Amino acid sequence: MTLGVFACLVGLYVMPLVLLAWGHGLRRRSPRWQRAFWGAIGGHLVAMLLALGAALYLPVVWTGDETVRGFLGLWTLLLLPIAGAAFGAATARRSVTS
């Protein structure tokens, strides 16, 4: 199993579990926590579309030199929720301080 496939499987099966567990008791959490959660959900939804598009656009097996397709298809489901959560947390801090 390559690192990319491992990342894809984590994004496919573990990340939804993490998001679902994270969503429990959300109303009792701080605003920054809530923004981070919604950022992660947004990131995951965008990643879902990107990964689906990358997987289905060309009906050809991935090769090693397809870096863009490899990133979109394998890594986005893991990385975009994390990036979304970071973005959400950062914007929450900005809104609190302003």
Next chain:
Amino acid sequence: MSHPLPPPPRPIGRVAARAGSRATGAPPSLRRTLSRVAFHGHLWLGVLSTVALLVIAITGILLNHKRGLGLMPEVEHSPSGAFTESVSLEQLARTALEAVPAAARQDWQPGQPVDVGLIDRMDARPRNGFVKVRLRDPASTEVTVDLHTGRVLHVGERGDVFFEKLHSGEIFGGQPYVLLSDIAAIALVITLISGYWLWLAPKMSRRGGGEDGA
């Protein structure tokens, strides 16, 4: 004569479980326990398998229409000679390898012995008088060759092979990964059954006039 009012609709899932625990301290009924399990199973399995099921559903639709979408080359042909006079398999394979783009045949050069490692399968169709030679390149290039004359009838990519691997989960690295697709399918079945139960259980409660229909 006045009729007694029917009981109000009963809550399901987590709401029902909370309501039950707040009641009189009595143990939850089987129906309420089932509703709680169904609610959580429906929620968790639904979220967990969303992406996998989307892929399986979309690739399934594409595979159902693979001919119409041009994912599978369709060659109209009739036999040009007797089956006993067919060209040898080795010659058909050589013809196919010579006909494909250089990228599909890797290091093999015309004139060299046929490298069977490049060939995935040879699908002979005696009634149509051709053989389909499928290669093991990323695009699953397929060459249709006349069984009797050895003439190349068509060269194209088999997009449905990739979609089949994606549909089954084999794309992740072979046969063991088919289990991923199986897990998603089982999750779908459980989600369907639990969803049906969550729809049915409140109606059963109302019809029975009580929690257990007593």
